[in-house]
Amino acid sequence: MSLRAELIRAIADARDRAVTDGSLAIPSDVELPAIGLEKPAKPEHGDWASNVAMQLTPVARTAPMRIAQIISDHLDHHPAIAEASIAAPGFLNLRLDPRWVAGQVGPILDVEPSYGRETTTHPRSINVExxxxxxxxxxxxxxxxxxxxxxxxxxxxxxxxxxxxxxxxxxxxxxxxxxxxxxxxxxxxxxxxxxxxxxxxxxxxxxxxxxxxxxxxxxxxxxxxxxxxxxxxxxxxxxxxxxxxxxxxxxxxxxxxxxxxxxEGWVERAVTRLRESGHIHETDGATWFRSTDFGDDKDRVIVRSNGQPTYFASDIGYVTEKFDRGFSELIYIWGADHHGTVARVRNAAQAMGYDREAVRMLLIxxxxxxxxxxxxxxxxxxxxxxxxxxxxxxxxxxxxxxxxxxxxxxxxxxxxxxxxxxxxxxNPVYYVQYAHARASSILRIAADAGLAPDASSAGELLSHPAEQALVHHLLDFPDALAQAAERRETHEVPRYAYELATAFSAFYRDCKVLTDDVALSSARLALVDATRSVLANVLDLLGISAPDSM
RNA sequence: GCGCCGGUAGCUCAGUGGAUAGAGCGUCGGCCUCCGGAGCCGAAGGUCGCAGGUUCGAAUCCUGUCCGGCGCGCCA
Structure with a gap:
């Protein structure tokens, strides 16, 4: 689970406890709004900020500041949270424990290079065409x-x-x-x-x-x-x-x-399936799918009056063929000019008994x-x-x-x-690659000098703001990946990569890695190594090489 | 006419109800005795197309409207 997910869970638990012990009155029949948690723009607002209290204001019929205080009071101890505070008009702000943050470098390196990966709680079998x-x-x-x-x-x-x-x-x-x-x-x-x-x-x-x-x-x-x-x-x-x-x-x-x-008969079988479920009619010598039954503005021809199947017929057959192979979700990446065909294909999928939500078209x-x-x-x-x-x-x-x-x-x-x-x-891509090359270079020089990364004391030693900021970015990676996957989008990945590279550049500027202080140097090397790993990871998501030198 | 997607800094684009709207490029001004200067620091630059509405709060949600792209076939 990503750190963000853990914090949301902690807040949800606090809210639920407050309801259970009667300090927060929420009718049991209302659906609780999702808890928002984001990084505030200003550092004085903490590391994470939640709008949970303001979301609950209408249902709890209590002032948001008071709700925020109640939830804050019920917040269980989480090792990452050093301090919870409330701020007008009802934010719940969390500040993380710097020692805990820095201490995460070791765990990241322990699971590297798979850090942040395979975090979904609902793995699906997805066809991406x-x-x-x-x-x-x-x-x-x-x-x-x-x-x-x-x-x-x-x-x-x-x-x-x-x-x-x-x-x-x-x-x-x-x-x-x-x-x-x-x-x-x-x-x-x-x-x-x-x-x-x-x-x-x-x-x-x-x-x-x-x-x-x-x-x-x-x-x-x-x-x-x-x-x-x-x-x-x-x-x-x-x-x-x-x-x-x-x-x-x-x-x-x-x-x-x-x-x-x-x-292979997929088209024919699909048409039969539609016919048997009553979604076909024959008009003017052609075979039509009753797309209007599902909200389309007109029915759609599957077989022309001359006996030739349409392109749409193939689409229908293809849907059954794909689901027959066991996929739980079909993603189609189409040009935006194809948007007119989205509804009919999803309608047909629904008519054949599939979940239309499992058929998703991304229009480029x-x-x-x-x-x-x-x-x-x-x-x-x-x-x-x-x-x-x-x-x-x-x-x-x-x-x-x-x-x-x-x-x-x-x-x-x-x-x-x-x-x-x-x-x-x-191009920003070279900036990210450059950060990776630079990290690799530092590790190379250290190795030649017989200095190895050591994260065992990172929690105590990595307290510099630039070090802290960099680890925070590393901790964001699992969530960045999970969000991109959840939203079926790609453009958040380069954004994250660039921000991580920027944080690393700032760290490089402010914190000299190779010094006479062996303990500090080893801890910083561990941070460099963890950063290099995540940079390589995120570049791999983009299909872009992560050079050791350039 | 109907439908879908857009309209945010000079340019290219982020920001799918939260605090003073961000980044890259470009422009202007600084920084190389130091682990990689493909770098770093700072500055200028905005009526978030327009008008209403919803609410504690709107670039974000709703309605209308203007502009641009695309689609509305027994084509693929």
Whole structure:
């Protein structure tokens, strides 16, 4: 349990005791509000501040200051708490015992490198499906954001103690593969592209790379030329996508093809399931899902009147296929333009008897790519567009990872390539890596001098404000990880990493580690080692390397 | 027209009911006899789009409104 969770528990216990012994009158039928506990902005307000008394004011019908006093009086002894005080208009402020704080360095090192990990009390089996770009063109930066968010989220969930499967869904079933084939063919023969054809330079490259033998076969069977060349081209594109992802350090456990959902009967079974539960109707020759039964504004076609299943049909089959594999939660990381399909998929899941809350779509807002103030078009069909490889070449993997995982995925962002390049060396990611390298360097020098970290007396020796502040930050790590996992967000992780690096820099400035005082030096070395460990840990959550020197 | 997501410092973004709204970059001014200067310290910079409402308290919740992005197909 994180320190924050322990303190909340202590406050809750105090509140409950006060109710039990009659000092606090709260009707038994009201639901108690959650206890807020946060770090106050001003140091004189203590290390932690709770609004518990103000939250209870309406239900207890007592002045908040008085409630705060009562809870403070009932607070059981917790080894971490040195002092509880109350402040207007009703805050309960806690100050931690500096010796206890400093004494935590040892326990952190004892469990390192797994400190802060696997703290969830409700481990789930979670499927995270992300990227899932169609195999009709290289990845572009719009995909990049989802790739990094999905990757980091997967790392965070796994670190928090969940079982995570990373999944990539290949849409290989519709007409777009044929469209790709026809586009390549058109480029090959320098004829006009089909309507809605693909325009990118990669199409021309594919046309040039196409084996003569394939071109010959396509010419012999003109009716099948599109699918023939399309499959070949799609494989090439897919290989490129996988190579790009590998370069990003983004890996997947499962590559799922849409066609397999049909081949293995998942779509058919799902439709049957909906039909048997009365959520299907046949109108105008098509098969419809009664999405309106669940609040949607219209019903949705599953099978067209021409007998062809829609994309939505695959989605439904996929839901059953995933749950059949035993997942307790499905996370979809989609582009924000897909938000219109969220409701219908969740509705269908509910109709088939699944918990709709277990089907979660994270909609990633779009990235506007600009260069020198001008927007770069993003469509694969519109000619020039930015590929993932372009970004990596210009900005670098670590900086790109940091950039994309440090923004809330709901926020649309502008990415100026020239600015990103210019700021390459000032990117905060290097600041965090630098702190890790510096810590490693100190440990290296100490080791050469025969000095080893020793946390046994840290509680007594590490009393300097900078030391205290640094340990406080280390103690925040389990909670930072737990919060990110709980909220299914990533951007709090870089924030925490930066703050920890800042605290370490301040410590480095104020407290010389290697001195003639062996006891103090050993204790400070232990703190450096613990910091290095957590920095490495948090960088690992981001998929960013933790260099020993740079 | 309806729906979803945004609007916070010059720029890029945090802040999902608490105390004087924060960070990075940029700007200005300081700091290298010292374990890594990819660093540190300080300063300037804000009607939190706007208007009402809810309450002890609102950037945060509700209503309305303006601006921007996206979606509303028997496309994917």
């Amino acid at each position: 992300f990227v899932s770009a169609n195999p009709t063109g290289p990845l572009h930066v719009g995909n990049a954001r989802g790739a990094f968010v999905g990757d980091v989220l997967s790392r965070v969930l796994a670190a928090a103690g969940h079982q995570v499967t990373r999944e990539y869904y290949f849409n290989d079933f519709g007409a777009q593969v044929i469209n790709l084939g026809l586009s390549v063919l058109a480029r090959r023969h320098s004829t006009d592209l089909p309507e809605d054809g693909y325009h990118g330079a990669y199409v021309e490259e594919l046309a040039a790379e196409m084996p003569d033998e394939l071109a010959l076969r396509a010419a012999e069977t003109p009716d099948d030329a599109g699918i023939l060349i399309g499959r070949w081209a799609s494989e090439r594109v897919r290989a490129g996508i996988e190579a790009s992802l590998a370069r990003l350090g983004v890996t997947f456990d499962v590559w799922k093809e849409e066609s397999s959902l049909h081949d 807002a779009w990235v506007r790519f600009v260069r020198d103030g001008a927007e770069i078009p993003m469509s694969k069909r519109s000619g020039e567009f930015i590929t993932l490889d372009d970004v990596l070449n210009e900005v670098g993997v670590d900086a790109a990872r940091w950039f994309f995982s440090s923004r809330a995925y709901t926020t649309g962002i502008d990415f100026d390539l020239e600015l990103a390049k210019k700021q390459g060396n000032e």
